[in-house]
Amino acid sequence: MIAAHDVLIFTAACVLMVLTPGPNMIYLISRSICQGRAAGVTSLVGVVAGFFVHMLAAAVGLTAVFLAVPMAYEALKWAGALYLLWMAWQAVRPGARSPFEARELVPDSSSKLVAMGFLTSVLNPKVALFYLSILPQFISPAHGSMFIQSILLGLIQISVSFTVNLLIALFAAGIAVWFVRNPLWLAVQRYVMGFVLAALAVRLMLEQRKTL
Template sequence: MVPMNDLLLFGVAALVVVLTPGPNMIYLFSRSICQGRRAGVISLLGVMAGFLVHMLAAAIGLTALFMAIPLAYETLKWVGALYLLYLAWQAVRPGARSSFEAHRLEVDRPRKLFLMGFLTNLLNPKIAIFYLAIFPQFVSPEHGAVFLQSLVLGFTQIGVSFTVNLMIALSAAGIAAWFSRNPVWLAMQRYVMGFVLAGMAARLATEQRHVT
């Protein structure tokens, strides 16, 4: 099974990724402000359904394939590191917007809220690359069944994402009001996130893992 140290590190990676600017958080934050907490939570359930699709796709075949081929593993390691650097740049680049800046959205029915949350996550390139490039780095055949490891990691990521996004959906209005009164902290949030992402990219690029 996944060693506890690796699981904790993966949890940190999942937390950092969910806090970076991306379609999921921006959509949920904006939906909660424009249509209220209930709409935000319904949209969040759709997002979680999208995570299940990503996780199962990785658990069923992709992770096992990539871990079995050293060249593919090395390629994915560098793709993952470069993508984390890209996210870091997106956080600190001039003109970048924080995830905590809302967009105006029209009022939608519950069924459409769920569907939009699902599609927003299913088509989210940040999550797809996370599962294809970063997720496999924490799976190793020497720790047991790859499928079970993938499920443990996948549900850990889903749990972290659900907790963070639920807090955001329930307190979006208060968060938006606080950041509007404290714009300096809004900028600092982006730079801190960029620094953390760059550090994770460096660690991923330099980590050595035995692949059997």
Template sequence: MVPLPDWFLFAGAALLMVLTPGPNMVYLISRSICQGRQAGVISLFGVIVGFLVHMFAAAAGLTALFLAIPLAYEVLKWAGAAYLLYLAWAAVKPGARSPFEARALTIDPPHRLFFMGFVTNLLNPKIAVFYLSIFPQFVSPVQGSVFAQSLQLGLTQIVVSFSVNLAIVLSAARLAAWFARSPRWLAAQRYLMGTVLAALAVKMAMEPRRAV
């Protein structure tokens, strides 16, 4: 299984990713503000099912990849570091838009809320790249089954994401109103997030290749 220090580091990376604005956050906040908390929660369950699809695909893919091409770790490591730097820039670049600015959405029935949450996450490039480039940095064949380690990390990411997104859904309207009155705090959050993501990217790039 994944060593405890690496597991804590991964959980921290998962927390940073869910706090970084993306399609999931924008959709859930907009849905919660436009249609209420219940609609946001139903949409969130659709998002979670999308996570499960990403998780099992990544777990199966990484198992095959490590067995076939061990040196692919290096390629994925640099791809992951580059993506984290991109997210850091996206957080601090001029004109970055707050996800707490609700988008206008139509009123949808529960089954469509669930489906749209699922599709939004399934087609979310941030999640796909996270699973493909960040996962391998915490997985090593010498630590046991790559598939089991991937499931451990995937379930950790899902629990972190569900907890944070549920809190956001339940308080979306109040958070949006608070940030509208406190633009400086929103800017501070963006710069802090960008700094932490950049630091994580540097750490990832400096990591030696794991034994296979």
């Protein structure tokens, strides 16, 4: 089984990922503000379905890669660290925009909302990179089946993302108004997130390689 402290750290990484602005968050916020909470929640159903595609693909692919190419762990570790540093830079770079600056979207049917949410999630490079570079750092051959570990970690990611995105979809309009009235807190949030992401990147770079 996966160690408890690794589960906690992975859960924290999932929270950071979902709170970092990306295609899913921007789409859900824009849809919720432009078409209402129900539309945002309906879109979230599609987004979550997309997460399952990433999870299953990673579980099958990572298991095969770890068994065939032991050095793949080292490559994925550095890719994950660089990815986290890139996200940290995106959070603090000059001119970074808030995802709560919604785009204008025309109303869509429920089926199209689910389909668009699904496509946004499946084609989201942030989610793909998370599953290919961050998730492997919490898998150890000593803890049993790597496939099962991948599925368990994937379910944690999906649960965290669903919970946070549901709250965002339900309260997007109010949050957007609050940030407009309190721009200082938006800047503080960005820099805190950037610091934590950078710290996690350093942790990954210092992580000892797991042996098969």
